[in-house]
Structures are given as C-alpha cells and as structure tokens.
Amino acid sequence: MYHDIAEVLIQEIEAGLFPEKLPTEEQLRARFQVSRDTIHKAIELITQKGLVRRIQGSGYFINHINVAEKTVVNLSLGYTTKRKKLTSKIITFDKITADASLTERYNVALNTPLTRIVRLRYLNDELYNLETAYYVDAVVPFISNEAATDSIFEFIRKAYGIYATSSDQYLAQEKLTATEAELLHKTTTEQQLTLYQTNYYGNQAYNLARTIFVYPDLNLYFHITNKMDK
Template sequence: MKKYQVIYKDLEKAIHSKEYQVGDFLPTEQELVETFQVSRDTIRKALALLVEEGLVKKIHGSGSQVISQEQVNFPVSYLTSYQELIEQQGIKSQTNVISLDKIIVDTNLSEKTGFSKSQQVWRLIRQRVVDGCASVVDIDYLDARLMPQLNRSIAENSIYDYLENQLHLSISHAFKEITIDNITEQDKILIDIGKDHHVVCIRSKVYLDNGNQFQFTESRHKLEKFKFVDYAKRHH
C-alpha cells in the first residue's frame, strides 16, 4: 500500500474511534509531516481522501476540521455491486435467478442499453429478497463475447467477483440515472409491490478499463427499500 493510503487509513481509524471528535482539528500538515516522516505533498494526498469521504473539511489558514465520525455509505454513487453492498452491511438476502438467456440486440434494445445492434448479449433477470421481502429486480444485459460461460450458478453469486477474479477483467466506471417509474407486469410478479404504482429505477451503463461497455443494468427497487445517502461540498 502507498504511503498516503497508509496515512489516510491511520487518520480515518483515529476519527472512527472517536480519538478526534466532530469539531476537533487534526494536527497541522507540518506536524503530520514530522509524525509520519514524509513530505508535505504525501500528507496532503492523505487529507484529500478524508475530505472526499466527507469526514474532514479543510479551512484555509486554520486547519483540517473533523465534520463527521460516521462512515457515509454511497449505495449508488460508488460503483459497488449488490452482492458487495449486502456483504458489507451484513444484511440477510437471497438472490433468485428468474431467467438467463442469450439474445441479439435489436434497434430498440440498442437505444436503451447502449450496446451495438446485432451484438450478442446475455439477458439476466434476478430477484433480490431482503428480510423475506421481494424488494429488488435486476435486469442485466451483459456482453456475451466477454463471458461465454455465464450460468445460473455464477449469476446467483456476484458477477463482479466472477469478472474480476475469474476472468481478470477490470471494471472502470459507470454512468447512472435514477428515476421513479411506473410498475410493469413483471414488477407485479417479482416484487412484493403492495398497492404502489411505482418503483425506483436505477439504470447503469458499466465500462471496462479498456473502454468497452460490458453491462447495462436496470435495477428496480420497491419504494420503501430505497435510500440514498450523500455528502456534498459547495463549489464556489
């Protein structure tokens, strides 16, 4: 691990363990330079990570102030898979693979997903049951060339894990949008929808390091099961 990452983790831990309270100032950059015996630039990189995370705010001329001791989670904004989120938060959950088939992208689907026309893709529909309640339906389209061997067993676990650890493909970035959509017939069947007429819909186009899109996901959430937490800085 890089020096600035070590220092970042060190300071993060000190904040989480309440060694610094909200409102307290961290040591000055000069003091941290001496403590950790590194250059000021390295200290500043570590502090930048704390600022990005929303734990610390820098005040020009004064110092670095702690503004939160809690982990702020980014269920959507960060590119984390459902499986990873569930593990991280220790929620009991089950994934049911509803269907898995290979299809050819037509004009409509190309428009919607961002894949090229006549490309072969897997279409995967999964139901997520959280605490006994069918809460989420994920409809995935995945580039079939990259994963010829996809099967139900992989789909039941984490596709990201399969991609990164088995196929050694590297996921880079995604563009996402959240809207509130009317429910479909499929939603009625696969989500414990009650009398709602809407779902929260997160659509993502996900890209690999080489710049190719490999996934389009439509993730449809039961209204009550959706929560998004964010930290924002003012840009002057």
Template sequence: MQVAQQITNQILQKEFVKQLPSENELIEQYEVSRNTIRNAINVLASQGLIRRVQGSGYYINQHILRSTDLLMMGAKNGIKPEKFRKDSLKNDINSNSRVNSKVVHLDDTTAKGEVAAMLECDESTPIYYCERVRFLNGNLLCLEKAYYLKEFVPFLNEDICKKSIFDFIKKQYNIETESADDFIKLVTISKEDAKLVDKEAGAPAINIREINYLKNNRPFNCSSINYFDENLTFYYHLDTLISH
C-alpha cells in the same frame, strides 16, 4: 486495491475511528510506496468513506458507518467493506443483510434497440439477458433486468445468476467495473412486472438504468432495476459540483 481494502476493513473494525493515520504512518504500517498509499486513499475518498481536510488529514465519514441498508452508488472499484454486502450492481448493502435472487429468465440472445445503444454494439451482437427478482432479508428488494455482452462474459447459467454475477465474472474472467453511468427516475411498474413482484400495476418504484464500463471505456453490461424497498438509502458521493 489490496491496501485500500485493508484500510477499509480497519475503519469498519474501528481500528481507525475518527481520522486516518498520516501518509508516512500508513507507508510504514503497510510497507508500500507513497504512490500506493495515495492511490488507496483516492479510492476510499471516491467512495465517500473518507474526507480530505486540507492541512489536517483524512477524516472518516461517520454518516456512512451509522447507516443501514445503504446502497453505495459510487462503489464501482471492487472494494468490499466487511460492513457491507455486495449486490448485483456492485453496490453495497449492510453485511447483517442477506440478499437472495429468484431467476425469472436467462436467455442467450442478441442486442436490440435501446440495449444495443447502451452497450454500443450492433443489433446482432450476442448477449446474455438475465431477469431476476431480488430479496433483502426475505423482503422484496428489486426487479433486475440485466444484459451482458458475450464477448466479455461468454458463459452464464441459472446457478450463477442466483448469486452475485459480478463476483463470478471477476473471478472467472477477471472483469471489473472501471466506471459506470447511472440514470435514476421514479417510475410506475407495468402489469407484467407487477405479477412478478406481487405488486399492483402502476405502483411506484425507483428505477436505476446503469451502464458498466471496462478500463478501455467499453461497456460490457447494462441493466434496468426497479427498487421497492422503502427502507433502502441510495448514497452518492460527489467531490465537485459544477454550477451553470
């Protein structure tokens, strides 16, 4: 992961402009094994930061570098490009941006109904529920409702939730997202939510329901987030499309 981070930083600092050096050159530069270089390249390719061209090498995705306020939906593996800024979904927003959070609710409770189903746990299982309004450069970004299994995240407080929760649980509990499921749809906001974000009830929003998994495929977090920022771009990278 460290090599992938270093290559990412060199791309964003324009040390690599169009194409990555060859595998042999990267091995020599970073003094690591071929497997380590290939693993790093796979990480960057999975995010869409580079593209493989068979017989030619690895080319840098210029579309990402030119984009601003970019939410990288595939960035689930801990890479933090300097150009981007992490938000609570472990996705990336341009580093010139500033994300702030206002905590609305933080409850020590138990999983129920759909939340228990998403977290694949019993309805009596202890969880944290955190609801917060998030702002990008002082403008409304989203309303986030997130749930964390206390088995994996035994402690949260309001100060932690004002910042990046995922950064905290990575440092404190060594927890990182191995994979995630995202479900996106257009919704209209409820009266209760409208009051929190100073919008009219029934106003449109992009809703993302997400489940984050550990390496053993256990879910440790799920969330429902309504996005309101009209300038935000959602980016997905797909290596293969399966047609029926």
C-alpha cells in the same frame, strides 16, 4: 492489488473500525506491505466512492454517512461485494442479442451478444429489488450459476480482472409492466424507483442493468468528485 486493499478498507470503514480517520499512508504501507503508489491508488478509490475526504496535512477523514444502514444504498460503491445480506432468486438466465430498445437506452450496438440475468433480490428475506442485467459477451464470456445467485461483479473481478472504472446512472419513477408487477406483487398503476446503469471498464461498456427498488424507506446516496486542474 490496490482494488483488493481498497475493498478491505471499505469493509472496515463500514464496520466502524475507523471512527474518525484512516491510518496514515505509511501505516497502511506497513500493514499491507505494498508501495506508496499502491496505497495512494487504494485511498483514491475509497475517496471517489465518497467514504473519506482528504484534509491537507491532516489525513483522510471518514464521511459519517450511514451507508451501512440497511435502508441506504451507496450507488458510488457499485454493488461489487456483499455489503448487505442479499439473496437472489433467478428468474431468467440466457443468451440474447441487443435489440433496438437496448441500443436506445444503453451504450451498446445493435445485435451485440449478451448474457441476460433477471433476478429478484431479498434483504433479510424481504423483497429488495428486481434486477434485469445484461453482460457483454465479448468482455464477460461466462458467468457461473453460483455467481448469478450471489455477487456477479465480484465473480467478474476475480475471473477476468474487470471492474467498473466509470458508470452512467439514471434514476426514474416508472410504472411496471404486467410481468414486473406480478413478480414484485405490485400493480401496473404504481410507479416504482428505477435505476438504469451502464458500467464501463475503460471505454468498454460491459454491464447494462435496470433495477426496480421496492424495499421500504429506501435512501440512495452517491458521491461526485470534481478534480480541478492545477
């Protein structure tokens, strides 16, 4: 429940409905008709994603980072919804088992059954990235064709109740393989911004991905929260 409330509020923050701060917890409780604990968890989730900051005694203020701008990707949001007008072209959609290269790069055991989805993504009809993603069959046994061309994470959350509780992310500048270069209309001598990502539900890795960004003037944003022991 609190994830759904957080999702509504995130979309409203990005749409500019709260110029300075969120409504109070009491106002949000009355709006969504839920408990104080549910609202607190929803706001905590939004805070972790870097969209608001708490000022003791004053409430939750909006962080005015232009994450809705088309050239900014908020890595903390995890690509769970259609925040940008993205369309997809599926290149590969099949079943494989994890080989040595995947076990070396990601937290997954050798021969783990995976669903592999390779897709080109477009933002406003302009090439945005090439995404190679793997989903652990033991956690996510089925992904529909419709989801593969749309928001896979949204499908997984609705179908299985699974969402990223934590994520490992590694950024690098890497040269493309011949196949990648052909798909992206680049050369193998050029280096491209590449994101390696492992998403976890609890302690279980359920999604592994390599994303190559080619969209012009792209900026990446992420938020870190350090909790101090009381």
